[in-house]
Amino acid sequence: MDLIQKYNVPGPRYTSYPTVPYWDIETFSVDNWISSFKKSFQESNQQEGISLYIHLPFCESLCTFCGCHKRITKRHEVEEPYVDTLLKEWKLYCDVLGNAPQVKEIHLGGGTPTFFSPENLKKLINGIFKYAVKARHYEFSFEGHPNNTTREHLQTLYDLGFRRVSYGVQDYSLTVQKAINRIQPFENVKRATEEAREIGYTSVSHDLVFGLPFQTLGDVIETINKTIQLMPDRIAFYSYAHVPWMKGNGQRGFSEENLPSGEEKRILYEVGKKLFSELGYVEIGMDHFALKTDSLYKSMENGGLHRNFMGYTASKTQLMIGLGASSISDSWYAFAQNVKGIEEYTHLVNNGILPVYRGHCLNKEDLIIRKHILNLMCRLKTSWKDDKDYFEELPQVLESLEEMKQDGFFIVEDKELKVTDNGRPFIRNICMAFDVLLQRNKPDRELFSMTV
Structure with missing residues (x-):
């Protein structure tokens, strides 16, 4: 039997274990979570610091390949109240922790982090460090949309300590872009990539996706050929995860018949992998490729590569706190997820309540x-x-x-x-x-x- 047909079955991506559907939510409580992250903080803060994942959920339009938690709006007046709520949530954690956390990693995800103005992003990061300090070897990163990431975004975040940016590219085929409602010319990606390097970013990553609707082998080859003109330091080459049954998902703008088969997807992956290898990229774990000059490759070589809800990271922290609606936190001994609705999240935080609604304590x-x-x-x-x-x-x-x-x-x-x-x-x-x-x-x- 063909190996692809044999092993192409539904399965987790293992950004956690246990995976979310197998969390024991019946025995979990917010009090258990508080005890768990306090224990982890006391064990690890001085040695390695902590990580922060900050979820910025707003997007101006719906990309129909996306499975993330987001809110579609063009009303930018939502930015400042949301930042205020994030900082209130962070203060709730800092009040429990007592000592000022050493922050080793920050990742801004979404949604579209660059939906937010540079001024509001600066307010957010400065607000975080009102109650915390930067760890000695910190790494701050953010996800940028090439269409709306401005030079001012890049410069502001660079001045705040960010050195890595990840751009969502997906595919350069106009047919595919129309199907996923993400029209994004190569020129926009080129500008955003070159500006990041001019400013001084040491790691620029491009996210590519194979298995998208109407995508052909020629589309993938053309996308990779354009990508390598810019030689990003990292490339994430994801298999499109088709999960239209998930609540709030926008993956309904096309039929499953428009998607490449499992065998076709494997060909797309193998061709992409071969092209990356020929250009000096090394495969890192699952889905990721990096140049040997990038910290992700160096981390793999020295055995420090780690994987969590942010994906692969170049270093490990025992405690990762997720801020924002739908964010997931990890104390190593427990997981906790925030409520997904922005209004409910805001209401709980404004009433001094950690906005956690489910989780799991690891045995x-x-x-x-x-x-x-x-x-x-x-x-x-x-x-x-x-x-x-x-x-x-x-x-x-x-x-x-x-x-x-x-x-x-x-x-x-x-x-x-x-x-x-x-x-x-x-x-x-x-x-x-x-x-x-x-x-x-x-x-x-x-x-x-x-x-x-």
Whole structure:
């Protein structure tokens, strides 16, 4: 049987373990979350600092490939009240933590962070550091829309300490752009990329997506050829995640018949991977490529690569606090997600209440499995040589992986599993075998996008 047909099944992207559908929300409480992040802060703040993910949910138009939580509006008067609420939420956390946090990472995501004016972004970041300090080796990044990221945006954020920007490109085909409602000329991306470099940004990333509606092999090759004219430091080459059943999702502007098949998507990926490799990009974990001069590559080489709700990061922090509507926080011992509605989020924060509505406290087994999945996603190998990394269902996991082993996806030697080059495209499938919660209770409804 063709490997793509065989293994193209719904599966998580493993930005967390347990994955959100398997959180034990019944035993979770905000008090548990507060105890968890206080414990993590006390253990890690001085050694490594903390990370902040700040969700800026507004967009002026709806991109129909997007699965993120967003609010479509052209009313920019929403900016300042939202920034005020973010800073109030941050103050709630700082009041609980007591000591001033050392912030190692900030990532502005969305939505469209550059929907916000440079002045309001400056107000936000300065407000964060009213109660915090920058860690010694900090890394601040933001997601920019090439159509509305101005030189003033770039300069303002650079002056505040930002050195990395990620631009959503997707695809340069006008047919594809019309289908996903994201008209974005190459000239806009070129301008935004060159301005970032002129100002001094040390890492510029382009996000490309394969498997979009009406997308052909020629479209992907043309997009990559244009992308390499600019030689971004990083390239995220994502498989389009078709999840139209998710509430608030805009993925309904086209038919599934307009999407490339699983086999066609795999060809798009393999061709893209080959082109990137020929140009000096190295594959990092899953979906990511970087030049050897970029911190993501260096982190992979020294074993420091990490993965969380922000995706791959060049360093790990034990505590990541998510601010804003729908943001997810991670204390390592627990996850917590904010309410998704902007009005409810604002109401709770203005009343001095952390706007968390669900979460999960990790038990001993969760922590062991999480370590294995992180190892696979970041280092393409995992080990159970140490007794503390063994878990009761490991023999069954290895037995369930036997067919993938026969298909050449990995090798097992001396209590260590190492993923092969042939297995890299199927890393999510390998992780799924370790996901004991998924295996014990396989979903009877659509939860995840396809793995290919």
